[in-house]
Amino acid sequence: MTNNGFHFPPGPKGWPILGVALQVRKDPLGTLQRLAREYGDIASVPVMGMRRVLLSRPEYTQQLLILDHAKLYKSVLTKLVVGPLLGQGLLISEGEFWRKQRRLAQPAFHRARTNEYSPVMVECALEQMKQWRSGETRNIADEMMKVSLEVAVRTLFGTSLASDSAGIGKAMTFLMRHHLHRARNPWHVPASWPTPGNRRARREEQFMDSLVYRIIAERKQGAEPRKDLLTLLMAAMHEDGTQMTEKQLRDETMTLFVAGHETTALTLCWTWYLLGENLAAETRLHEELGNVLGGRPAEVSDLERLPYLHAVVLESLRLFPPAYMLARMNMEPVRFGEYEIPPKTTLLSSQWILHRDARFFADPERFLPQRWLGGLEQQLPPGAYFPFGDGPRRCIGQGFAMLESALVIAAIAQKYRFRLRPGFPVVPEPLVTLRPKYGIEMKIEAR
Ligand code: HEM
Numbered sequence: 001m002t003n004n005g006f007h008f009p010p011g012p013k014g015w016p017i018l019g020v021a022l023q024v025r026k027d028p029l030g031t032l033q034r035l036a037r038e039y040g041d042i043a044s045v046p047v048m049g050m051r052r053v054l055l056s057r058p059e060y061t062q063q064l065l066i067l068d069h070a071k072l073y074k075s076v077l078t079k080l081v082v083g084p085l086l087g088q089g090l091l092i093s094e095g096e097f098w099r100k101q102r103r104l105a106q107p108a109f110h111r112a113r114t115n116e117y118s119p120v121m122v123e124c125a126l127e128q129m130k131q132w133r134s135g136e137t138r139n140i141a142d143e144m145m146k147v148s149l150e151v152a153v154r155t156l157f158g159t160s161l162a163s164d165s166a167g168i169g170k171a172m173t174f175l176m177r178h179h180l181h182r183a184r185n186p187w188h189v190p191a192s193w194p195t196p197g198n199r200r201a202r203r204e205e206q207f208m209d210s211l212v213y214r215i216i217a218e219r220k221q222g223a224e225p226r227k228d229l230l231t232l233l234m235a236a237m238h239e240d241g242t243q244m245t246e247k248q249l250r251d252e253t254m255t256l257f258v259a260g261h262e263t264t265a266l267t268l269c270w271t272w273y274l275l276g277e278n279l280a281a282e283t284r285l286h287e288e289l290g291n292v293l294g295g296r297p298a299e300v301s302d303l304e305r306l307p308y309l310h311a312v313v314l315e316s317l318r319l320f321p322p323a324y325m326l327a328r329m330n331m332e333p334v335r336f337g338e339y340e341i342p343p344k345t346t347l348l349s350s351q352w353i354l355h356r357d358a359r360f361f362a363d364p365e366r367f368l369p370q371r372w373l374g375g376l377e378q379q380l381p382p383g384a385y386f387p388f389g390d391g392p393r394r395c396i397g398q399g400f401a402m403l404e405s406a407l408v409i410a411a412i413a414q415k416y417r418f419r420l421r422p423g424f425p426v427v428p429e430p431l432v433t434l435r436p437k438y439g440i441e442m443k444i445e446a447r
Pocket of ligand 1: 090091092102255256257259260261263264267321322323326327386387388389390392393394395396397398400401402
């Protein structure tokens with residue numbers, strides 16, 4: 001297909017104007033997978049009169065995230081969904097401003113610093129377990145959200161916000177749903193109209209704002225030295241000796257908070273689901289944990305002797321990547337393969353599709369942690385497995401998330417196993433992140 005000299009990749013025609021919007025709305029993951037299968041590694045996805053191009057080859061992912069990084073921007077959709085909450089935080093800021101902020105925040109995520117948070121991560125898991133009784137059924141997605149929310153709050157702010165915790169969880173879930181719905185619905189009313197949804201969004205945003213500003217103010221007054229992430233961000237200096245403004249501190253704090261806790265909670269809850277359905281893998285994990293830890297919680301120094309635990313997390317991130325799709329937009333023409341893509345096209349690369357591609361993963365739909373034990377990570381073509389993205393905008397919290405996942409799983413798996421409530425529907429729902437649509441109700445059994 002050619003248009004003004006540009007050469008579009010093949011793709012479905014879909015309905016006038018709508019394109020394949022209805023199919024995407026009904027079954028986003030299945031539709032994208034079908035398009036990749038039918039039209040190949042580069043496919044046009046017409047939606048609401050806008051051009052989107054789906055890139056499903058590792059080389060293209062690398063081009064998108066690394067080689068052409070400087071030419072591309074975060075997509076308009078991403079900014080519409082998370083912009084109102086995250087402002088100019090790291091996740092969506094661009095250009096020189098983003099580069100400076102990333103440089104400022106990076107030291108707070110060095111491995112040695114992150115490792116200092118490991119006792120808090122274990123503590124939060126142990127505390128949550130105290131609420132559980134063997135034989136009861138709980139929504140494991142909610143339980144893991146509580147653990148990771150508490151980890152995020154204590155490591156970011158150095159304090160427990162136990163009394164605000166439920167409110168924070170509710171506010172976040174509502175805001176993500178609200179903004180995603182608005183971004184996906186071209187007929188939405190302006191944000192300034194006082195509809196019930198808009199009014200509640202404003203209230204929840206104000207609640208989150210006042211919380212973060214209150215903690216920043218407390219920290220400014222406090223004399224005692226602290227080691228939490230907020231303190232590190234407040235102390236960080238630009239090369240010219242200036243520090244972040246209060247608004248920027250708010251945006252970065254909110255970004256770390258939002259980007260960090262939900263993704264990690266999802267990794268944990270998908271992992272429990274997968275282990276509960278794959279008893280051989282669960283048994284092997286129990287054996288490794290028993291041999292190395294003998295019932296005590298793991299410490300950072302134990303992790304190198306727990307390769308199967310690491311493989312379980314990698315495999316869970318492969319099958320249910322919380323970030324299931326990355327999007328960029330080009331402001332100038334870019335070439336992918338033989339196609340010259342016009343400006344203002346949304347370029348998509350999906351972990352969901354590439355992580356389940358049989359060209360790179362044998363038996364791709366099966367949960368087989370052992371596939372990672374022989375050095376698969378190093379042997380894969382770069383760009384085939386990217387749960388944390390890649391290139392300069394790779395997740396700043398990758399080490400943090402991997403550490404938290406391993407420590408929390410090690411602590412919990414030594415005490416409990418989980419079994420899906422018979423007949424419970426587990427439905428992956430691609431919102432901003434890949435969530436289980438109805439949660440995951442599992443029976444908790446003491447081991
Ligand atoms: C399993 C958990 C996590 C997953 C799967 C995940 C995934 C990702 C991905 C895919 C990106 C790249 C987005 C893009 O290129 O458009 C990203 C960026 C980011 N993540 Fe994570 N993340 C996780 C945990 C965390 C944690 C724990 C934190 C902070 C404590 C964090 C903070 C961030 C930030 C600030 C960015 C933006 C980085 C930048 O653009 O410079 N993430 N994450």
